[in-house]
Every structure is written in C-alpha cells, then in structure tokens.
Amino acid sequence: MDSTGSELPTSAWKSEEDLIDALRRQDDDAYEYLVRAYSGRMLVVAKRFLGQDQDAQDAVQDAFLSAFKAIADFEGNSKLSTWLHRIVVNACLMKLRTRKRKPEKPVEDLLPHFVNDGHRDRVEPAWAVTFDTAVQSRETRDLVRDQIEQLPETYRTVLLLRDIEQLSTDETASRLNMSVSAVKTRLHRARQALKTLLDPHMNDGY
Template identity: 90%
Template sequence: MDSTGSELPTSAWKSEEELIEALQRQEDDAYEYLVRAYSGRMLVVAKRFLGQDQDAQDAVQDAFLSAFKAIENFEGNAKLSTWLHRIVVNACLMKLRTKKRKPEKPVEDLLPHFVSDGHRDRAEPSWAITFDTAVQSRETRDLVRQKIEELPESYRTVLLLRDIEQLSTEETAARLDMSVSAVKTRLHRARQALKTLLDPHMNGGY
C-alpha cells in the first residue's frame, strides 16, 4: 500500500531493479507504472508544501519530468520512492521560490513573550501529551497540519522538511541554501510558533 492508504498498481517487474532498468531503457509501460504507483504519495507531499491542488499537481508533474530526465544516471543507492521523494520536495521548493508570496503574519506574534524578570508574561498552558507526540500522533495529525499551514512560509518550510519529511538539519540547510545554525534557529522558532497555535486545542487534552 502507498502512503495514502490505497493499493499500488500491480507491477509487471519482479523487482525494483528490473523496473529501474526498464525506465532506463525508456519503456513506456515502465513510465506509466511509475506515475500510477507514485503520483498519489508525491501529491500528498506537494500539498504539504504548496497547499493549493493546482500548485501541488504542477510540482508533481515537474518532479516526474525531472525524474524521467535523471533516471538514466540513477544508480540505485537509495530506494526509488526515496529518490522520487527528494525530487518532488525540490520541485516544491523551486515553486515556492518563484511564486508570488502573500503577506504573512509576523512569526513574532506567535512566539512566547517575556517580562523584564525573564519569565513568560502568561502561564504556559499544560498539555495532556507532549509537543513531539502531538506532531506525530494520528489523532491530532489533521489539526497539526492545519496549524502548520498558518505558519509564515519560511518557518513552515523548515518545519516541514525537518519534522514531517524527516530530513536532517544538514540536508535541510543544503536544500534551502542556509547555514546549519540558521536552520536550527528557524526550526526552534517554528516549533514555538506552532505550539502557540496548538495551545488552545491542547489545553487539558484533545
């Protein structure tokens, strides 16, 4: 089953290696299978970054075109799904760089505020579960994704790459052309902002 919960189409190839070889021979049925087998999961990833269906579909189409061009040099050092995931994330980041950005709420409005003695200006709400559990929990996943979409784009992107797509800090920095220290700082602030957005829903449990 794919990440969307639906059955993958039956493969005519006995192994991934055979499928890759067929793709490298530019066989049409191999290309068709790749699209049918992986477009659903790639669209899920694209929607996390881009939100709008049309933008996500465009990014997936761009990703497949890139994959078809690059498949000849694919050496099988990673699973095909991992390789495609990397390509669709890059396509999403490219689209984010080129699209016209909407005005965003300053992230500072979502960060904790402190008074002169160093304490928070209001008591931090208590959660029935931890923040890390909330981000990964199936029960709260839809709520968390909804609140992630409310983050300013630059912070949302870092959080998606690190906490949802599970890239390392170094990989995230390379994808975004940022320093590792800048990624760590932005990720910390993104997590704080997300927690602020989730606080009203998690106070006393969800």
C-alpha cells in the first residue's frame, strides 16, 4: 500500500529534473506547481497519522516549507514524490510528539487472552477471505483503515510506518527513537489488535 503516487505530468516541465532545477532557482511557478501536484497525496498520508483535523493540513504545510528549504540539498537519488513522502511523514511524527495526547484505550483489551492451560479463551473466527485478498477490495480497504484508526495512537503509528508507509524496521525505530526490538514488539501487538477489530467483519458471513 505504497502512498508515493504517480509521477510528474510532462505537460508542466519536460522532466522531473527540470522541475527540481526550477525549484532550486526559487522559481515561483515551480513552487506553485509542486504544491498543486503533490499536496493531495501528502494530505492523504497526513490524515492517516493525524486524522481529519487541522493538524493534517498544518503537517502538509510544514512539509512543503521543509522541502523548499532543503531542495538545494536534494541529490535526486530517489523520486521527488518519495522524498516528499518522507518529509510529510516526519512532519506528522513531529505533530504527534508535540500535540496533547488523548487518553488511549489499553491495547491489552484487544489482544488475545489465554486460560491456565495456555490455550486462548475463545476460538478465533475464520475469515471468509485472506487478508491479502480482502485488501484488494476498496470496501474492505476502507474498513481496514477505519479499524486502524481505532488502535491506540502509539501502536497505530508503528503499524502505519511499517505496514502502510512500508518503512523498514530500522528506519521506523530511528524515526520513533525506539529500539528495533521495541518496534517489533509493538508492531506484533498492533497487528494482533487490528485482527481482533477486524474479526467481526471478516468472518464467514462477511
């Protein structure tokens, strides 16, 4: 579920390199085009992390300001969309660090429980489809996104970085200032909790 999106239309500049050169020259038309061409997909990313509020808009604005300041140092080793994606994710993480955190539902409420003999206290429902097949449906993708939003923020963020934004474990740990082992543990618990949330919707009657 990569979110970098499609590339630069050829109608504005002959190539992405031409656009980057114009940005480095501080060309106002290039700045305006960059915002028009990429703000939509960047806002989608921001809303995943921050929700449907003003914080998402602010994160996109912060990301563009950071990109304009850093464009002279952009070496072109990745596509412009990939570079902007990294920047907006960083802006979202910064917002999450600075805003007042709402009380979270304990993730333990969403994790499997075990009885004394080591077995789970309930039989997990069988899904009518596999997860990979399910996410090919737009309706089911929307359901998955809705249930991800129900996860506690600290677990949702790790799951978004690893499974949705497709960062590596090492990069996720670096972005969150966590150890690799802590990221792996939190991701495992986030996936378990997400499955619990999805189970009622994905059984044989789905």
